[in-house]
Amino acid sequence: MQGKKIKISIEPIGRRIILDSPARGLDAIMEAGIGIKSVCGGKGTCGKCRIIILDEDNARAFEPTGQEKKVLSADEISHGVRLACQHIFDRDINIYIPASSLSEEQKLQVTGEEKILKIDPVVKKYYLELERATLNDLRSDMTRLKDALDKEYKVTVKNIDPSVLKEMSSIIRKEAWKITVTIREGEIIKIESGDMTKKCFGLAMDLGTTKVAILLVDLISGRTIDSMGIMNPQISFGEDVMSRLNFAIQGPDNAERIKGVLVDRINESVTDLCSRNSLKSDDILEMVIVANTAMHHLLMGLPVKQLALSPFVSAISDSLHVKAEQLGIRLAPGAYIYLPPPIAGFVGSDHLAMILASGIRNMSGNLLALDIGTNTEIALKSGSNITSVSTASGPAFEGAHIKHGMRAAPGAIEKVLIDPENLVPVIQTIGDKKPVGICGSGILDSVAELLKVGIIDSRGKFVNDSAYVCRDEKGKNRYILSEYNEKYKDGAGGGAGEASAAAAEEKPEVYLGLPCGNKDISINQQDIVEIQLAKGAMRTGIEVLLENAGIVFKDIDRIIVAGAFGSYIDPKNVVNIGMFPKVPLNHIRQVGNAAGVGAKMMLVSMAERKEAEKTAEEVKYLELTVFPSFTDHFVDSIKFPAPEELI
Amino acid sequence: MQGKKIKISIEPIGRRIILDSPARGLDAIMEAGIGIKSVCGGKGTCGKCRIIILDEDNARAFEPTGQEKKVLSADEISHGVRLACQHIFDRDINIYIPASSLSEEQKLQVTGEEKILKIDPVVKKYYLELERATLNDLRSDMTRLKDALDKEYKVTVKNIDPSVLKEMSSIIRKEAWKITVTIREGEIIKIESGDMTKKCFGLAMDLGTTKVAILLVDLISGRTIDSMGIMNPQISFGEDVMSRLNFAIQGPDNAERIKGVLVDRINESVTDLCSRNSLKSDDILEMVIVANTAMHHLLMGLPVKQLALSPFVSAISDSLHVKAEQLGIRLAPGAYIYLPPPIAGFVGSDHLAMILASGIRNMSGNLLALDIGTNTEIALKSGSNITSVSTASGPAFEGAHIKHGMRAAPGAIEKVLIDPENLVPVIQTIGDKKPVGICGSGILDSVAELLKVGIIDSRGKFVNDSAYVCRDEKGKNRYILSEYNEKYKDGAGGGAGEASAAAAEEKPEVYLGLPCGNKDISINQQDIVEIQLAKGAMRTGIEVLLENAGIVFKDIDRIIVAGAFGSYIDPKNVVNIGMFPKVPLNHIRQVGNAAGVGAKMMLVSMAERKEAEKTAEEVKYLELTVFPSFTDHFVDSIKFPAPEELI
Numbered sequence A, B: 001m002q003g004k005k006i007k008i009s010i011e012p013i014g015r016r017i018i019l020d021s022p023a024r025g026l027d028a029i030m031e032a033g034i035g036i037k038s039v040c041g042g043k044g045t046c047g048k049c050r051i052i053i054l055d056e057d058n059a060r061a062f063e064p065t066g067q068e069k070k071v072l073s074a075d076e077i078s079h080g081v082r083l084a085c086q087h088i089f090d091r092d093i094n095i096y097i098p099a100s101s102l103s104e105e106q107k108l109q110v111t112g113e114e115k116i117l118k119i120d121p122v123v124k125k126y127y128l129e130l131e132r133a134t135l136n137d138l139r140s141d142m143t144r145l146k147d148a149l150d151k152e153y154k155v156t157v158k159n160i161d162p163s164v165l166k167e168m169s170s171i172i173r174k175e176a177w178k179i180t181v182t183i184r185e186g187e188i189i190k191i192e193s194g195d196m197t198k199k200c201f202g203l204a205m206d207l208g209t210t211k212v213a214i215l216l217v218d219l220i221s222g223r224t225i226d227s228m229g230i231m232n233p234q235i236s237f238g239e240d241v242m243s244r245l246n247f248a249i250q251g252p253d254n255a256e257r258i259k260g261v262l263v264d265r266i267n268e269s270v271t272d273l274c275s276r277n278s279l280k281s282d283d284i285l286e287m288v289i290v291a292n293t294a295m296h297h298l299l300m301g302l303p304v305k306q307l308a309l310s311p312f313v314s315a316i317s318d319s320l321h322v323k324a325e326q327l328g329i330r331l332a333p334g335a336y337i338y339l340p341p342p343i344a345g346f347v348g349s350d351h352l353a354m355i356l357a358s359g360i361r362n363m364s365g366n367l368l369a370l371d372i373g374t375n376t377e378i379a380l381k382s383g384s385n386i387t388s389v390s391t392a393s394g395p396a397f398e399g400a401h402i403k404h405g406m407r408a409a410p411g412a413i414e415k416v417l418i419d420p421e422n423l424v425p426v427i428q429t430i431g432d433k434k435p436v437g438i439c440g441s442g443i444l445d446s447v448a449e450l451l452k453v454g455i456i457d458s459r460g461k462f463v464n465d466s467a468y469v470c471r472d473e474k475g476k477n478r479y480i481l482s483e484y485n486e487k488y489k490d491g492a493g494g495g496a497g498e499a500s501a502a503a504a505e506e507k508p509e510v511y512l513g514l515p516c517g518n519k520d521i522s523i524n525q526q527d528i529v530e531i532q533l534a535k536g537a538m539r540t541g542i543e544v545l546l547e548n549a550g551i552v553f554k555d556i557d558r559i560i561v562a563g564a565f566g567s568y569i570d571p572k573n574v575v576n577i578g579m580f581p582k583v584p585l586n587h588i589r590q591v592g593n594a595a596g597v598g599a600k601m602m603l604v605s606m607a608e609r610k611e612a613e614k615t616a617e618e619v620k621y622l623e624l625t626v627f628p629s630f631t632d633h634f635v636d637s638i639k640f641p642a643p644e645e646l647i
Helices: A025-031 A056-061 A066-071 A074-078 A104-109 A141-153 A162-174 A233-237 A241-250 A254-275 A293-300 A349-358 A440-452 A496-506 A525-549 A564-568 A571-576 A594-604 A606-618 A630-638 B025-031 B056-061 B066-071 B074-078 B104-109 B141-153 B162-174 B233-237 B241-250 B254-275 B293-300 B349-358 B440-452 B496-506 B525-549 B564-568 B571-576 B594-604 B606-618 B630-638
Strands: A006-011 A015-019 A050-053 A081-083 A093-096 A123-129 A178-184 A187-193 A201-207 A211-218 A224-231 A284-291 A320-323 A336-339 A366-371 A376-382 A385-391 A412-418 A425-429 A469-471 A477-482 A521-524 A556-562 A588-590 B006-011 B015-019 B050-053 B081-083 B093-096 B123-129 B178-184 B187-193 B201-207 B211-218 B224-231 B284-291 B320-323 B336-339 B366-371 B376-382 B385-391 B412-418 B425-429 B469-471 B477-482 B521-524 B556-562 B588-590
Touching (some): A015 A025, A141 A178, A178 A284, A201 A293, A224 A254, A233 A241, A284 A293, A349 A376, A349 A385, A366 A525, A366 A594, A376 A525, A385 A606, A440 A525, A440 A571, A525 A630, A556 A564, A594 A606, B074 B081, B123 B141, B141 B178, B201 B254, B211 B594, B233 B254, B349 B556, B366 B525, B440 B521, B440 B564, B571 B588
Parallel strands (some): A284 A336, A366 A556, B366 B556
Antiparallel strands (some): A006 A015, A050 A081, A178 A187, A201 A211, A376 A385, A412 A425, A469 A477, B006 B015, B050 B093, B178 B187, B201 B211, B211 B224, B366 B376, B477 B521
């Protein structure tokens, strides 16, 4: 193959690297500017630069090294997982970089760049040099402007924003009748003096119940130039959707208040995001907001009483184009906010955006796409139909209702392995900080590992003859992930995992039946029940969708997992706790914040916006609770897989 | 003709009366519910029930009675003018009731009813009984509503007003899912519970520099159910258009202030008008405002600097549909205000409305239509072209810049005759009150009569050998209309005219050369110059239009005179001072507040609204000052007609 170019196709980023000569995988990926994690500097010890070789032939060709056999599980190896630092790319291959191997910045862009979009935003700028008014040419300023747009660009103007109209005549005369006009669907939404055609920006927002992600996008290049994640300040009126809706309907001013705090926070964030990019909020010409239906209604000041009471219908399921000013959000005075259609009371435009970003509408086969959260919305594409359900999966995977649960923040245990020999936990914390709690992926790992090593059984019960299990004051069992240790120093001696392992080495005895230390971080029986309920709800949603479509889980060609949590989880463990049916691991794709990416797609491309609206019309919402076999599925889904079903 | 029905066709009202047997004209007209003036009870002494017999044969058949010969001039009689009380309608005839013979209420409706309109307003109400939402029918409220509108009425909804959306869900559920929906061009602008389809109202406003007329219109029947005239409160920022524009551009807040006072006054008036008709401002679903371009721009908060400086271009010449809320005007929260297109900087949408109401666009022949005011806009329809000019006729006809001038208010001298024998003035005041000044029509009459009896000559100079002329402290001549008389008692001994005649009888001597009493009401040389300038400006506009169209004044088939002032003037005198060319008097039609009527037409009929927009595109604005022979025409137009040209 000497002299021939080597083509490396990289999913899910949708990038292709051309190598002139063979190169080490890690180096090739990094040189292409793709953010891949690597802590040990390519020694193969940290195991962070995991990639999946997609073609089976190639996977076989890249034989695992000794280092890989230490760091990767046999399962992973058999599914094509490798470390990018351990192999030389010497032939054309297709690889997949799991979200957990991507840097945060890279992750944000995942899927958005999976598809190369034609940049065609709803707002467009046109530069004009107008003829001056004279006593022999008495056309009104607006007529003059319309005539010029028609003549130069064949653009027909239908109307003009009233606030723009107020400034029009003076702006036209400011720089010798040279102006830049911004048009949105026939409406003039901005006029600037001089040539400002290169300055065109928009915002895409994923408005979640807990978190809000904002992307600042250049509408000329389509690039995300900055992003910001903030907490939804409405949390002070209730943690979950229902309590916020109930707050909003209790008093006449409540709806205004709950809307107001959010709008204020958005305005602050937009100002920050703009100023750190040398922009003004005036430069933002369009914004797309996706949200679950409750957040959507609260932001828009829509009626929510009917959304909080059975049969839980939304006020509106159309797309909305609202002047930002009308919502109280400060962008360019004429700018609009586009809110894509919510699908149903419990399936919002965030789900629609996720479906759009996943691309399932135009893929063949049977495809599942889901965004794991307090409510998990799941879409099944089968044949030409897309059906969606919403499952009340609860906040367990966000760390709530779990004794030592916490949000994914520094110090949270995010990865857990249990040594099958000595049953000692090996943990990894976010930011390699001293462990302070367990976040969603750590909880999921813990339960899966406890199940695998046999500490708990398929009903979720602690099996008494397990090690590292202590007993609390009420006589209930707990499994200790991290023992409280006064000597433990933050950051000392490298990662928490190693520190914990070191601690375990110092104290190798088995805790069985011993009293628990109150400051230890552990998993208890109730935690396991919470996980059973959460994963049971999701699995029920999947099973109902499959039954409704008349297919079984073996027919599923791909499972697309979106959302922040979905990016961090270990697909193997998701299957092992029975959240997903047992599908080949390379059928599971983690795509990061797909809702945000979908919002961005609707911001930069009219074609994608239309695609989304078409999708919204097609998606059928299935109300789980009225589905005949719902209860049966739920009872079955609570259980964990039997030991022989684990991978 | 015994036994045969008698058909009386009445212009300009457009009514037809059918009589079973011959009847006295005054009785027939009154019984038909048409408001015609009559003070003397049909004795033929007051001369108020003037009508014009339109067919010459009939006019000859109705020979003037002795009483008519006393009250009417020979000219009037020869032009078919008769008193309705003096003749029996015994055959089919076409009569014209001049505006001066119509009651105020009737006058308001003149022209509006000239054409029977198909009532087809832009807002329409639909009653719906919706299917309730259930767990098996989870359509959003909006989708449910749209589906029902489509199914029941084949109406497609495109969007919904945001404030209506906020209330929608609760209103839908208030009266068992029975609602009334108001749609405006695909937008839901109001939702009410129950069947409210019979309650549908709108407002038409003629926003003048000085006066504002508001009509409250039932959009089901098309009837004007009430009206109100108010002063434009912006007068405190300047009497004329230019001083208001200059105020608005002087400081950044001035434009807001000058807009604010008007909006506040409009809101008060709308509230009053509604409450005295047991309505709320919430019940007003649409408003049409016509105005001159400056008032239009100030109300809309549009840029006006370019309107105040040459070449005086308007910011916009498109029609505007603005949410009333956005303008600060309180109607139904979703209601729109429609502003028809202004034609040019000095020819506004009020002129367009006047053209619409005059109906000239669809008439054949050469037609002039004008609305006399501080600026007099004149339209000439010739062939298929309509050309408009604006003349700076000044405020003389509104009583300004005239020594004893005043607005048309009680006590204003509104009619003047000068006895050719003894040169004694016979005056009539508004409301028959004690004379306190002279209003426009009185000034016009005075000048025409002074010319006719030879007190002034065709250059406008006082001819010294005239009677009733006194000399002021500077030695300048004045003609005394009403001598100050302490004994004069308001209302005593009947009308002011009679009282004045009585006073004249007591003191029959000629004032020639005597010093003027300071409290006398008189016409001086400067007043006559003001009238020469005013009528000269208008005549110049007419001459330029005629020259531009390549026709002469003999080609003119009809002159339509609109506006409050135009309703009160004596057509004969208008011709005699040379404001109009010498056309047969029955070619002159006085049509009342045509701008307000035009606004109403655009309120109740979409066809008329479209007609107006089409007209606006067709009307050519002609800038007088750049017309080559403008100055020549102006110099010629200042002079009065020679004695032999008077009628």
